[in-house]
Amino acid sequence: MKFPRSIRFRRNEVKIYGKKPNYPFYRIAYRVAGKRHLRNFSKYGDALKAAEDKVRELADGSPATALTTRQASDALAAFQRLEALQQSIGRRVSLLAAVSEFAEAAAKLGGRNLGEVVAGYLTSVASVKRKDVSEAAEEFIAIRKPLTEAKAGKRAQLSKNYAHLVAMWLRDFAKTFPSNAVCDLGREHLNIFMGKHGSHSPKSRNHYRGAVKMFLKWCVKRDYLSPTHRLFEADSMATEAADTPELEYYRPEELQAILSRASENPGLNDLLPVIALGGLAGLRLEESLRLEWVDIWRVPGHVEIKAFKAKTRSRRLVEICPALAAWLEPYRKFAGGIFSKCNDTFHSDFVALRASLKISARRNGLRHGFCTYHFALHSNENLTAAQAGNSPAMIHQHYKGLATKAEAEKWFAIKPGVAVTNEIMRDETNPAG
Secondary structure (H helix, E strand, O other): OOOOEEEEEOOEEEEEEOOEOOEOOEEEEEEEOOEEEEEEEOOHHHHHHHHHHHHHHHHHOOHHHHOOHHHHHHHHHHHHHHHHHHHHHOOOOOHHHHHHHHHHHHHHHOOOOHHHHHHHHHHHOOOOOOOEHHHHHHHHHHHHHHHHOOOOOOOOOOOHHHHHHHHHHHHHHHHHOOOOEHHHOOHHHHHHHHHOOOOOOHHHHHHHHHHHHHHHHHHHHOOOOOOOOOHHHOHHHOOOOOOOOOOOOOOHHHHHHHHHHHHHOHHHOOHHHHHHHHHHHOOOHHHHHHOEHHHHHOOOOEEEEOHHHOOOOOOEEEEOOHHHHHHHHHHOOOOOEOOOOOHHHHHHHHHHHHHHHOOOOOOOHHHHHHHHHHHHHHOOHHHHHHHHOOOHHHHHHHHOOOOOHHHHHHHOOOOOOOOOOOOOOOOOOOOOO
């Protein structure tokens, strides 16, 4: 048989080359898209059959003719893998798209293995878990509850009153979006929630914003919300500038009446020291309610506020002025807590006491009164700040020029033994009243 032998069909041709002393195989040769392809066979019959099949494929115009047997096997295996992937992710991916994406990624990896890189990435990225907003809110509230409990000799990490308010705000937030998962929240949801509170003051709305932001940051840590969320970019989440409310404080004659009436009523024995410490030493109400009588007498002439009892968590000594000493003297032999009842009892008793004297409420009026009159008496914001556990800048900003020195002298001259009537006459032109 003479070689090469040509196998033709229509205008297509495949040639068969015979064996040679230095190459013991039959070969078929053909061209696809201008490129010459060769395949080897040990038997002539196999080469002839392959040539006849290939020439017909070329006539049909099939691109598969350009594939070698190994390439065709790889292509079939690749299609099987892509079919399995489609069943796994529910999305069809073409062989070309898969190869193109792999080639692009491999070019960027600089020789690193793609699988290892993906595995490393997944260890640093948390998958978001679906969690109902109300369930997440209750979980957040429950986790914070132990922080409101004080250990022996320690102060609680979190105020019970503040924790109660945050819980109330977050339950309101969750109630606004029933059956919604945290990960499904969008900026429009936050706008809707804040829109519900449009009638509140800017300060109150800022409190709501703060609670929601704190909750959502916690949700990110719990993988209930993506760390790349942009919820805080909602228009309604921008902090509003709140006007500073007008400072309210009691006048000397009002404090005199309050303390005198409390001293006349045996049922208010434990109320009087708290009032006196607030008005004549500037203690915050929460600080006074944490004190024990030993804190009053341990350091002569001073009230010792230990770090875990102070709002700022820093120890300070507060001078006991002569007026305060006079009010506290009857309690020298007392022991235990200064106020043994609950905080709500203090508030209700104090409200009733003021009402019996027809004295209007003053928000933090006792402490504000102390800071106002102490600064007016000494003209030294550093001294007043040291007593009140505040910053000099805060004292200068809020208490400068509110009272005269003469009024301050009256305030710090308030002592027991003054009878009072049922009503305190007020000068309506005095802004302090």
